[in-house]
Amino acid sequence: MTILQINNIETYYGGIQALRGISMDVKKGEIVTLIGSNGAGKSTTLKSISGLEKVKTGSIFYKEQEITNKPAHQTTLIGMAHVPEGRKIFATLTVKENLLMGAFSVSKKSVIEERMEMVFGLFPILKKRIDQKGGTMSGGEQQMLAIGRALMMKPDLLMLDEPSMGLAPIIVEQIFDIIRQLNQEGITILLVEQNAYQALSIAHRGYVIQNGEIVLSGKGTDLIENDEIREAYLA
């Protein structure tokens, strides 16, 4: 079953075209990765899906419901979570307050607490840092908090924008393990990465984006073997 369907979207920044007709789909239970170099349009694609950017043409469907150009505070209400590039932790809010914001739309206290325990189970370090300001933590911890915050929404589709950015290899390994684990627990993942090798190795399928266009797509394992990809992204 297709959980996310993107049809030929075009997005502009001012007068500059960032996306030139992107089409892709994500099926329930998959890990799909979108790889490409800096400025190719990866983040813009995610932002267009979650509603942070408006698309000019094309359409987006989530669980067969049209969400094209719906604002972000609405798209995130129906089971889709977006972990933005650069983590975007609320720097002067504590870890707990950051997590509470993830569950902003939930009013039941018991549900919030239950989810918070689930996040602490996944990232025990966050429990230790619960009263610390988000901005004072290391990059890896911030990434964990950003993912934890998104999980507070109990999403069916988790969209991650370059979770490995600026992190030490051992932390990246940890984060990718968690992503795989979340997927096994039933969360569909759309992963945007510059770190193509790592992303492709955990993904079921991948799309390669260049200059705002999808230039290649296929199974993760096939894309790793692909000569063009090897040359461009895995060298």
Next chain:
Amino acid sequence: MFLEMIQTLPQVLIDGLTLGAVYAVVALGYTMVYGILQLINFAHGEIFMTGAFIGTALFIFLMGMSWITAIPQILVLIVVLVVTASLTGLMGMGIERVAYRPLRKAPRLIPLITAIGISFILQDVVRFIAELSSGNYIVTGPSLFTEQITLKLSSVSSNFNDASFKSSFIIVLVIAIILMVSLDYFINKTKYGIAMRAVALDRDTASLMSINVNKMISLTFFIGSALGGATGVLFAVQYGTIDPFIGFILGMKAFIAAVLGGIGNIRGAMFGGILLGVLEMFAAANLSLITAGILGAEYKDVFAFAILILVLIFKPEGLLGRPVAEKV
């Protein structure tokens, strides 16, 4: 000279704290809006003034009723405060919706000019209505809480003079403190307060948390303007006579208080307000003493603005403001 300053200190503190509390609550409105939109809402002083007029009108209306004498004055005050705060709160929300929101993406100077425009409009609208209904834009409300209280501090220690004030001082101080403590609790402990801080830090990411950013901005304007309007009522109770131009200088001072404490910082605004009030009253009581009669009490405003300039030179981020160190 030092001894003489000590003698007047109790009176200075009482007057200064009351004035400072008024500055502080108005300063909250500036700082909250700045925190969330980086906009200096110059119309905020006029919201305060409008609150003073609405409150005075309500007082005059209520005091005209014969049954009102059966009700304790403090209850009447609370009703007037709640009604006025709701009205000015809605007014602030409306101003944001009509005048600032369409300019959200414009360069920052543009909404600033708009704010100044709104402030002139409010001044003239209030003046027009006041003149139309009472023939004069200078309005005097019923005198309330006029009981004179004297603290016999000279009997405690001969270092002090007696301090005396109207009971309205206590009322203003207590209500202002209640407003500040409640706001502090709201911002720091409640879900919507945290969400407001989240929106102030990063609007896009806040919206990814299902927070409706526009609603939070409206809420910020509502609360800031409600506080400003309520303080207007307190001001009217304390000073009795008001005119449509009281918002300008008081708004300026409250804005100074906000900058003094670190604009965008809630506790900074409270601290800055109290500090400015006390310093101003200290200057009023002691300037001629310190300068051997060259400068009189009427130079207290010079003193207040000189402090602002000094703080800006040596600590531009304000006394409680910290330059934010962000990790990437």
